[in-house]
């Protein structure tokens with residue numbers, strides 16, 4: 093076994109990196125892969141709460157790097173799945189507590205026993221970003237269908253190339269198909285044309301993402317959710333499967349049109 | 361009626377199209393590290409240099425930045441004046 097490292101990053105903050113990391117990790121583990129998620133957002137620990145594992149943290153990645161514990165001791169097992177682990181970020185330190193070679197060392201120690209290491213990167217182009225992509229075999233850039241997020245994604249895609257970690261792949265998160273249909277949101281085609289990059293996932297805007305985060309249960313565990321399915325599809329594509337993108341464009345359009353038809357038939 | 365007014369005021373242009381057009385320009389500048397005025401200066405200098413060697417019509421010159429995958433390309437279309445106009 094030789095794990096591959098997938099780093100989840102973005103230019104702009106708040107676009108959904110942590111959500112994608114938790115869901116990709118969970119979905120890969122649901123497909124019987126052995127997975128370790130690493131929170132590389134030092135000082136802004138979040139992956140633990142999104143995965144619902146915050147109460148079980150004893151050690152963090154900086155404790156490992158500074159030799160206060162062994163790697164195993166910092167790995168929290170997610171009991172919902174057979175082989176899913178989290179290595180949390182340190183909360184009271186900053187990014188300078190970790191170097192790119194520390195990240196490479198930690199990942200190399202894990203490679204022989206796992207299939208996938210998913211690294212949650214901080215936003216931006218600074219040290220934290222460099223730490224997170226240093227061990228990467230694959231880089232997924234997350235964006236939202238919105239001007240500033242796409243612009244910042246372009247910047248990051250360029251940097252990933254410059255660091256010889258490219259070509260990065262794109263996840264478009266929080267796509268609102270109804271707005272795209274109205275011509276009020278950049279479409280997948282628009283974004284692909286602008287960024288000239290391969291898309292690995294399209295995740296719809298979905299209130300249930302927030303609800304599942306409230307509960308600490310990644311939405312990819314919810315069989316019925318469309319956002320969950322979008323995350324599971326990212327996992328399957330990561331494993332090399334060819335999975336068509338969900339045609340929400342038609343579905344959403346059809347159902348909302350049907351809805352309007354029914355409403356206007358009944359009420360007006 | 362509001363539709364008509366909107367169209368009259370140019371409000372009916374889809375905002376997604378505006379976003380795409382604006383982004384296309386911003387990305388050119390971000391990727392090339394070049395502002396619009398720097399691009400204009402480049403065009404003027406190019407025209408000047410080329411005119412020194414061949415007779416061209418400066419008003420018909422078209423120089424623009426194009427996107428080719430993740431690379432930017434400077435495309436210049438410079439019509440050369442025919443021999444007839446040369447003598448004049």
Ligand SMILES: Nc1ncnc2c1ncn2[C@@H]1O[C@H](COP(=O)(O)OP(=O)(O)O)[C@@H](O)[C@H]1O
Nearest residue numbers: 105106107108109110111266296297298301302
């Ligand atoms: N597809 C989605 N639909 C709705 N809300 C989302 C979606 N993806 C992320 N969010 C919400 O957006 C916020 C930011 O997400 P997060 O993963 O923390 O971003 P980042 O790690 O990039 O800062 C969170 O509140 C999260 O629940």
Ligand SMILES: [Mg+2]
Nearest residue numbers: 109110133138
């Ligand atoms: Mg985050």
